[in-house]
Amino acid sequence: MAGLLSRFFGRERKEASIRCGAVVPAAGSSSRMGQDKLLLPLDGTPVILRTLRALEDCPHIAEIVVVTREDLIVPISGLCREAGLTKVAKVIRGGKTRTESVLAGLGELSRGIDLAAIHDGARPLVSQALLEAVITRGAHSGAAAPAVPVKDTIKVVREGVVERTPDRSVLYAVQTPQVFQRDLIATALKQALAEGAALTDDCSAVERLGIGVAITQGDYCNLKLTTPEDIATAEALLTWREGS
Ligand SMILES: Nc1ccn([C@@H]2O[C@H](COP(=O)(O)OP(=O)(O)OP(=O)(O)O)[C@@H](O)[C@H]2O)c(=O)n1
Numbered sequence: 001m002a003g004l005l006s007r008f009f010g011r012e013r014k015e016a017s018i019r020c021g022a023v024v025p026a027a028g029s030s031s032r033m034g035q036d037k038l039l040l041p042l043d044g045t046p047v048i049l050r051t052l053r054a055l056e057d058c059p060h061i062a063e064i065v066v067v068t069r070e071d072l073i074v075p076i077s078g079l080c081r082e083a084g085l086t087k088v089a090k091v092i093r094g095g096k097t098r099t100e101s102v103l104a105g106l107g108e109l110s111r112g113i114d115l116a117a118i119h120d121g122a123r124p125l126v127s128q129a130l131l132e133a134v135i136t137r138g139a140h141s142g143a144a145a146p147a148v149p150v151k152d153t154i155k156v157v158r159e160g161v162v163e164r165t166p167d168r169s170v171l172y173a174v175q176t177p178q179v180f181q182r183d184l185i186a187t188a189l190k191q192a193l194a195e196g197a198a199l200t201d202d203c204s205a206v207e208r209l210g211i212g213v214a215i216t217q218g219d220y221c222n223l224k225l226t227t228p229e230d231i232a233t234a235e236a237l238l239t240w241r242e243g244s
C-alpha cells in the first residue's frame with residue numbers, strides 16, 4: 001500500500017499550478033426521472049449547460065470532456081458552441097454503465113493533464129466554492145470528494161423489515177465532483193470493471209484499493225437531479241440562491 005500511495009501521491013503541488021481536466025458523465029438513461037433530464041430547462045437553461053458553465057468558470061479546470069449518449073452528442077455540442085464554452089474539448093459517446101462512461105472520458109483528456117474532476121452532468125447547481133475546495137484538496141491528497149452529513153435517520157432494511165440503525169454521526173452523502181490523480185482513478189476503475197464490481201460512484205473504486213479519499217465540505221444545494229420532484233427543488237434553490 002505504501003508503494004501505491006507514493007506512486008500516485010508522490011509529488012507536492014502548488015495551488016497556482018493546478019491544471020485539472022473535468023470528465024462529465026452524461027450518458028445515462030434518466031429512467032428514474034422518466035424523461036431526458038440533461039436537456040430539461042432549469043429556469044430556462046438546459047441542465048447540462050448549467051453544469052458545464054459552472055465547470056467552465058472554475059479557474060483550476062483547463063479542459064472538459066463530456067461523455068454522453070450517441071443521440072445527445074449533436075445537441076450537447078451545439079449548446080456548448082452557442083454558449084461560447086471554450087473549455088469543452090470533446091463530446092464523446094459513453095458506455096453501458098457510469099464507470100465505463102467515466103473511463104472513456106478519462107482516456108480523452110489531453111496528455112499533461114494529471115488531475116481529473118469527475119462531475120455528474122446531472123448536478124447543475126455545483127458552486128465555485130465547492131469546486132475550489134475539492135479540486136485543491138484532490139491536488140494535494142490524490143483523492144477527494146465533497147460530502148454532506150445525512151439529515152435523516154438511516155435504516156438498513158431487508159425484506160421490508162428494519163435490520164439495524166447505523167450511527168448517523170458517521171454517515172455522509174457523497175457528491176461530485178470527485179477529484180483524483182488521473183492514473184490512480186483510471187487504474188482503480190479498470191480494476192473494478194475487470195472484477196465485475198458494480199459501483200455507484202468513483203471513490204468506491206479507489207476505496208477498493210485500500211486508499212483513503214479525503215472529504216471536503218459538500219453543499220445541500222449540489223443535488224443530483226434524479227426523480228421528478230428534484231426539478232422543482234432545483235428551481236426553488238436557484239431562486240433562493242439568487243435572492244440571498
Ligand atoms: N451509463 C451511464 C450511466 C450514467 N451516466 C451519468 O452519470 C450521472 C449520474 O447518474 P444518474 O443520475 O443515476 O443518471 P441516469 O443513469 O441517467 O439515471 P437513472 O439511473 O435514473 O437512469 C448522470 O449524469 C448520468 O448521465 C453515464 O454517463 N453513463
Ligand SMILES: C[C@](O)(CO)[C@H](O)COP(=O)(O)O
Nearest residue numbers: 120174175176200201202224
Ligand atoms: C456519483 C454520485 O452522484 C455520488 O452521489 C451518485 O452515486 C450517482 O449515483 P446514481 O446511482 O448514478 O444515481
